[in-house]
Amino acid sequence: MSYSKKHTLDPTNWIELHSDYLYNYTISRINNHDVAKDIIQDTFFAALKGKDNFKGNASERTWLISILKRKIIDYYRKINSAKGKAEVRMNFYSDGEREGQWIEERVPSTWDAEVEKDIENEELSKAIEKCLGFLPEKYAIVFRMKTIQQFETEEICNELAITSSNLWVIIHRARTQLRKCLEDSWFKN
Amino acid sequence: MKISCDKATKICDKQQYKEASLWEKAQLNLHLFLCKKCGLYSKQNVVLTKCYNKYKNVENRNTKCLSKEDKNQLENKLKAKL
Missing domain, CATH: 1.10.1740 (Rna Polymerase Sigma Factor; Chain: A)
Structure with a gap:
């Protein structure tokens, strides 16, 4: 040997x-x-x-x-x-008869028809950076690892000791808040 | 087979990374066929994914590193413990 x-x-x-x-x-x-x-x-x-x-x-x-x-x-x-962190506001009723349905003021609004061309705009990256800064840190870390660094789901789960269903809930919340932030600051008519 | 808007948008987000299962995709597609609000969400989500991709390229061009000063600081602190 x-x-x-x-x-x-x-x-x-x-x-x-x-x-x-x-x-x-x-x-x-x-x-x-x-x-x-x-x-x-x-x-x-x-x-x-x-x-x-x-x-x-x-x-x-x-x-x-x-x-x-x-x-x-x-x-x-x-x-x-960590306690006391602002939670992400969700788009849907969380209980009652309308559970899982869109809350009126959170229904997607139509965006400027020109948005597709805007993707090349340097300013957009700054807007995204800013909105990422508003995310609770635990969401920002997972969102960045998945979307920006493009780690495999399994790898992120191992490295942060979370489950994959946990990961998808976080991604959903992060994208929900980012969407709202970018809609208000960038995409709205 | 029927799912809520909440569930539909969650699957839609997952699908942005091409990781929704076949069953989830079937549920989502049926829902999108019937629900205009989620249809718009889904369409806009694709735009957002493109934006994040663009951002990813910009972001990954910026290399981040430790400065000489950072390293000296670390070196000194470590030496003090040796």
């Missing part, structure tokens, strides 16, 4: 060798520079603390990423359970 070479850790080189990689990994999931910076700092600290647990079976980077993944889940859990 052959043994592959054991990997070793060298914390003095971590920043130089891995900080860009860890940062890119984080920022493509959590689109906030300061938060991403804090998360990778926590990752390096946790790695240092736990370096005696490193068995050398995986590379240094793989090991750091496994710690980072847990930090990202922790962060998502934290914001997911």
Whole structure:
């Protein structure tokens, strides 16, 4: 039986060798520079603390990423359970006789016929960015991962420790709020 | 087979990522055939998806990275713990 070479850790080189990689990994999931910076700092600290647990079976980077993944889940859990956040207003009656039907003032209104051409407009990206900023963070993270970074559903579910039905509810709510925001700021006649 | 507008728009959102099941698509199509409001929602949703795609291309051109200063800060904090 052959043994592959054991990997070793060298914390003095971590920043130089891995900080860009860890940062890119984080920022493509959590689109906030300061938060991403804090998360990778926590990752390096946790790695240092736990370096005696490193068995050398995986590379240094793989090991750091496994710690980072847990930090990202922790962060998502934290914001997911944060109280007092404004909930997204939905388009439908949630109970009573009209449950599941459109609330009158939320019925889609017709948009300017020129909107299709507007897609090339640079200003539209700014409007989208702004509307994304109004989303509760837990919705923005999932929406971005799915729509902008185009992760597979399964991957997002694993990385944020949520179920796929949970994911689709979040996507639905995020798109509902974005739609309303863009309708008001961009598409309305 | 009949679904509410709430359910229909939810499937419609899922379908923007081509991930609605065959059964969901059948339910959605029947609903869209009968409901004008959701028909408009669905049509506009396609426009929105195009917009998000466009935004995605703009966004992914902007590379984000750690500055030299960020790295020095990290380096110093880590060194202090070594």
